[in-house]
Amino acid sequence: MAWPPELIDDATAEILIRLPPDEPAHLVRAVLVCVKQIHDFYPLSVCTSWRRILTDPAFLHRYRAFHGTPPLLGFFDVATGPYRVVPSFTPTVQQASPVPHRTFDCADWWTLDCRHGRVLFGLSLYMERLVVWDPITGDHQELPDPRIPVGNYTGAVLCSVRGCDHLSCHGGPFHVVLAGGYNCEDNTVRAHLYSSEAGTWIASTHLNLEPHVIRRPSACIGGDIYFQLSDSMILRYHAEKNGLSVIHPPAAHTSEGGIVLVPMEDGSLGLVGVRGSRLCLWSTSLNNPEGIAGWVRCGDVELMTGIPLMPYSDVYIVGSAEGLGIVFVATEVGRFAIELKSGRERKVDEPGIYYAIFPFVSFYTPGTMLAH
Known part of the structure; x- marks a missing residue:
């Protein structure tokens, strides 16, 4: 034949x-x-x-x-031990992970954000050094000293190409937003904007507010960045206006295991919290430059259907994958990725002590060079 x-x-x-x-x-x-x-x-x-x-x-x-939406390849986190804070990468793919398991073999590096194929790291609690790394290409760039007093900060990294579809941002220009405060006596929250094209910090702004922040994934919506100040306060950085404002979570929501911020499909801000063995999902009814008009409850996800939780088990929400509709929860039996639409649950790691999960979402084909 x-x-x-x-x-x-x-x-x-x-x-x-x-x-x-x-x-x-x-x-x-x-x-x-x-x-x-x-x-x-x-x-x-x-x-x-x-x-x-x-x-x-x-x-x-x-x-x-x-395919449109880049897939989830894994997540960065901060594993804690005696006198050490070490970022590590946990792959969610079976083979050909683009990132080694141990990212940095030194103490006091914090994962601050992960978006558009890049990861933002800060050295120590006080952000004495900042590095933006592209795990696919291996390129990394150390940012200049923002010249700010010692304080408690979080950050966000994002592609700065206007109109980009964010399917292949490798090698392009980016922005970094650093947000936080100096000390409790100062009662001021500040934000600083870095441009890779300018090679310098190009803007800053401040707001009279207690400067406590939580280092969890930020949410990027329409160019604006949303940070958690606490489980009861959200900081919004208006990119075009270089201004700050505060949003409060829904008054009816009392989260027992933290909250995470998620962009909704309609372009509004969403919030996911934990109550008992359920994830509770909220969305803003209106999102505009002046703020939001209110919150709308838009669904629950029952965790007991797929996670073998014991009665009175603690469940903590520790991250969200932007654009994928996935949130991550930490339990005594492991860490799980939860699809908000389907409720499907997948175990992605064993139990551990972690502050947050920063998902790495990107296209990756082993053995090929991505075109910029």
């Missing part, structure tokens, strides 16, 4: 483009399997043809555009 002719490149690309991106090794494995199966008949042409398609920047752009 004669073997069928080779697939033309266009047909091959149409097949490969439909492989899901949530396991980065799928594309490479598909090529290797096909090469192995028909190597005796097309030993050179298949290998070079399929590899050429897989590494073609145009195909990688099409692949990302076809």
Whole structure:
């Protein structure tokens, strides 16, 4: 029996483009399997043809555009031990993780944020040094000293290209927002804006408020950044106006295990908290430059259906994956990723003592160079 002719490149690309991106090794494995199966008949042409398609920047752009939302590859956190604070990476993919498990082998580095393919780290509680790292390309950039007094800060990193779809931000310009306060006596919260294009801190603003902050994932909506000051107060940084304002969580919500902020599909701010064995989801009824008009309860997720919780078990919400509708909870039996729409639960790590989870969301194909 004669073997069928080779697939033309266009047909091959149409097949490969439909492989899901949530396991980065799928594309490479598909090529290797096909090469192995028909190597005796097309030993050179298949290998070079399929590899050429897989590494073609145009195909990688099409692949990302076809799937739209980058997948979750894992998460950064801050593991604590005696006199040490060490960021580490936990992959949620089975193979071909782009990041080594131990990110920094030194003490006192804090994960501050993770967005648009970049990670923001700060040295020590007082942000004496700040580094932005791209795990896919390996590029890293140390930011200049913001020249601010010692204080308690959190931060956010985001792509600064206007109109970008954020499917491949690698190598492009970015902004960093540092928010927090100096000390409890100062009663002032400040925000500082860094531009990688300018190579300097380009703006700052302040608000009279107690400067306590919680280092959990921020939420980016329409260019504005939302930080948690506490479980009862949210700080909004207005990027275009370079101003700060405060939002209070819904009065009817009393969270027993913390809250996280999430962008909603309609562009409003959302909030997820824990009450007993349930996740409670709220959204703002109106989001405008002046603030919000109120909160609307928009659903619950029951955790007992898939997580083997004992009665009176503690559940803490520790992170959210922006754009994926996923939040993370820490329990005595492990850490779990919860899909808010479906309620589907997936264990992603064993139990541990962690402050927060910062999801790393990006397209990644092993063995290829991403086009900037």
